[in-house]
Structures are given as structure tokens and as C-alpha cells.
Amino acid sequence: MLNDIIFYSLDKTIKQYRQFAQANIDRAGFDITIDQWLVLTVIGESPELGQAEIADRVFKDQASVARIIELLVKKKLLHQTASQTDRRRIVRKLTKEGKQLLEAVAPIISRNRAIALNELEPAAIDQLRDTLETIFTNCRFAHKLANEPVSD
Amino acid sequence: MLNDIIFYSLDKTIKQYRQFAQANIDRAGFDITIDQWLVLTVIGESPELGQAEIADRVFKDQASVARIIELLVKKKLLHQTASQTDRRRIVRKLTKEGKQLLEAVAPIISRNRAIALNELEPAAIDQLRDTLETIFTNCRFAHKLANEPVSD
DNA sequence: TTTTATTTAATGATATATCATAGATTTGCT
DNA sequence: AGCAAATCTATGATATATCATTAAATAAAA
Numbered sequence: 548m549l550n551d552i553i554f555y556s557l558d559k560t561i562k563q564y565r566q567f568a569q570a571n572i573d574r575a576g577f578d579i580t581i582d583q584w585l586v587l588t589v590i591g592e593s594p595e596l597g598q599a600e601i602a603d604r605v606f607k608d609q610a611s612v613a614r615i616i617e618l619l620v621k622k623k624l625l626h627q628t629a630s631q632t633d634r635r636r637i638v639r640k641l642t643k644e645g646k647q648l649l650e651a652v653a654p655i656i657s658r659n660r661a662i663a664l665n666e667l668e669p670a671a672i673d674q675l676r677d678t679l680e681t682i683f684t685n686c687r688f689a690h691k692l693a694n695e696p697v698s699d
Numbered sequence: 700m701l702n703d704i705i706f707y708s709l710d711k712t713i714k715q716y717r718q719f720a721q722a723n724i725d726r727a728g729f730d731i732t733i734d735q736w737l738v739l740t741v742i743g744e745s746p747e748l749g750q751a752e753i754a755d756r757v758f759k760d761q762a763s764v765a766r767i768i769e770l771l772v773k774k775k776l777l778h779q780t781a782s783q784t785d786r787r788r789i790v791r792k793l794t795k796e797g798k799q800l801l802e803a804v805a806p807i808i809s810r811n812r813a814i815a816l817n818e819l820e821p822a823a824i825d826q827l828r829d830t831l832e833t834i835f836t837n838c839r840f841a842h843k844l845a846n847e848p849v850s851d
Numbered sequence: 852t853t854t855t856a857t858t859t860a861a862t863g864a865t866a867t868a869t870c871a872t873a874g875a876t877t878t879g880c881t
Numbered sequence: 882a883g884c885a886a887a888t889c890t891a892t893g894a895t896a897t898a899t900c901a902t903t904a905a906a907t908a909a910a911a
Contacts, residue, residue, distance in 0.1 A: 721899095734866080765891065
């Protein structure tokens with residue numbers, strides 16, 4: 548049974564959460580995806596980050612972040628201008644609409660999380676976090692080990 | 700900190716696992732994605748299932764399954780013929796190559812899982828499964844409640 | 852100061868996710 | 882039988898994921 552496979556449970560759970568959380572945002576009438584919201588939030592908190600650094604934080608690919616940013620700009624939630632000091636870089640700034648949208652969506656996100664964690668003791672959540680962290684570390688270690696086998 | 704948010708941890712962990720697991724399949728020289736492998740496995744076990752039922756089992760969308768199947772056929776891992784008894788349906792059958800690939804990849808998948816769960820007690824894994832199941836149920840319940848508010 | 856290496860963003864190609872809908876077929880109801 | 886509802890696959894549109902590569906600019910090295 549697929550449910551016995553822990554990675555299937557992980558995948559299933561995160562997908563169900565996303566579906567539920569996105570539906571609540573949609574229902575409230577906001578035109579933004581969870582991923583866009585996440586990237587916009589990070590930029591709002593740290594506007595000086597480059598795409599690769601944003602990608603690191605949200606655990607996405609640089610290319611994915613680039614395309615999400617493109618959409619955020621198209622939606623006029625984010626404003627970009629070329630940096631004067633380093634012309635490879637781009638200076639990002641949330642628009643007024645961007646800030647307002649973040650604020651408006653924040654309580655929905657909080658509520659979603661609370662509902663999802665309903666009936667779970669704080670200890671169980673801590674334990675979940677720890678276990679996930681262990682799995683993450685195991686995978687990352689093995690992945691890096693295989694990809695960079697010899698250090699010179 | 701994003702790491703405090705349990706759904707970020709979930710997302711991050713599953714992504715790291717996928718990356719690591721896929722890299723091992725690639726490195727072994729097999730031309731198949733984890734998702735394709737999953738769908739192929741389910742079809743191998745239950746060839747009578749329709750796209751929607753397969754989608755249910757692997758927790759994907761029917762449309763996603765349709766496109767994954769399309770690729771499996773293109774790769775000659777799967778064979779399809781129109782059903783004689785119900786011409787909406789399609790009879791699926793793994794090709795010899797499909798079966799061989801599944802067998803060849805199986806030990807890699809097992810090893811990936813074992814590595815990912817390294818140092819975790821069985822009790823911790825059970826607990827993880829339970830907690831994920833609770834979150835899943837919470838989200839599904841809330842989602843259904845909102846989408847089908849009145850039962851007639 | 853040229854050359855080389857690195858950084859940054861953009862983009863092509865392909866795979867998957869999601870929602871919606873179309874088209875064909877079958878089933879259920881009357 | 883005849884129509885409506887349900888079923889099944891295919892596909893369009895858009896968003897995201899992933900890998901690879903390019904182009905431009907800067908930093909580091911020779």
C-alpha cells in the first residue's frame with residue numbers, strides 16, 4: 548500500500564495542504580498563488596536579495612524564482628529597476644498594491660496553518676519538524692556526497 | 700524564520716528527497732522520472748485502472764496522469780489498446796522494457812528510502828506518518844466543508 | 852591592462868500540477 | 882427507444898520545477 552511509504556504520505560499531505568490553502572485564498576478573492584505570495588513575502592522582508600538568494604530561502608530554483616518575479620511584476624505587485632552600483636543586479640521594491648495584498652492575505656495564511664495543525668500537540672509538531680529535518684539532512688548529505696565525491 | 704513554518708519544512712524535505720532520489724536514478728543510467736516510475740508501478744500492479752483511479756492512488760490530477768502515460772507510451776514502457784467492451788476505456792499493459800525497467804529501478808528506490816530514513820527509529824517514522832495523516836485529514840475536511848457547504 | 856573566472860538574470864526545453872472543458876461513449880431513467 | 886447524466890480520455894491554458902545555457906557585467910588573476 549502506497550500509504551506505507553513515507554514519501555508518498557509527505558507528498559500527499561503537502562499537496563492537500565496546498566490545495567486547501569490556495570482554495571481559501573481564491574475564495575477570499577485574492578489573485579495570487581501561494582508560491583507568489585511566498586516569494587513576495589521574502590522580497591518584502593529582504594529586498595536586497597538576488598534571485599539565487601531568494602531561491603535558496605524559499606527552496607526553489609533560480610529559474611522558478613525568475614518566472615515568479617516576472618508574474619509579480621506583471622501583476623504590479625512588485626517594481627524592478629536596474630541597480631546603479633552593479634548593473635547585473637536589480638533593485639526590487641513592493642508596490643503599494645503588493646504590500647496591501649500581503650497584509651490582506653496574511654490572516655488567511657495564518658488561519659490555514661492553524662486549521663491544518665488542529666488537534667496536534669505542540670510536542671507533536673516539534674517532533675514532526677525534527678524528523679523532517681533529519682530526513683532532509685540525510686538526503687542532502689547523500690546527495691552532496693555523490694555529486695562532489697572527491698575534495699581536492 | 701521560514702524554517703519555523705511546518706509547511707515550509709515539509710516542502711523543503713520532499714523536494715530534497717526528490718532531488719536526491721532522482722539523481723540516483725539518473726546516475727544509474729535509467730531514463731525515467733520518479734513520477735513516471737510511480738505511475739508505471741501502479742499500472743503494473745493494477746492494469747485495469749482508469750486514469751482517474753490511477754490519479755487517486757498516486758495523488759495526482761487526472762490530466763497529469765494522462766500526460767505521464769503519454770510519455771510512458773512514447774518511451775515504449777507501456778502499451779495501450781482501445782478496450783473492446785467499453786470504447787471509452789483503454790487497456791494498458793507494461794511492455795517487456797517497462798517491466799525490466801521497474802525491476803531494475805526498484806532496488807535504487809529502496810536504497811534511497813533507506814538512506815533518507817537513516818538514524819530514524821521506527822517509532823519516529825510511525826509518529827511522522829500519524830502526524831502527516833492528521834494534517835492531511837484536517838486539510839481535506841476543511842477543504843471539503845468549504846466546497847460542499849450544504850448537503851441536500 | 853588584457854585575460855579569465857565568477858556572478859546575475861533571462862530563457863529554452865521538458866516535465867509536472869491544476870483547472871476547465873471538449874468529445875466520445877456508456878449508463879440510467881422514463 | 883430516446884434523452885439526460887455520468888464516465889473516460891484528451892487537451893488548452895497557465896503556473897511551477899529543473900537543468901542547461903546564454904549574455905552581460907563585474908571581480909580576480911596574469
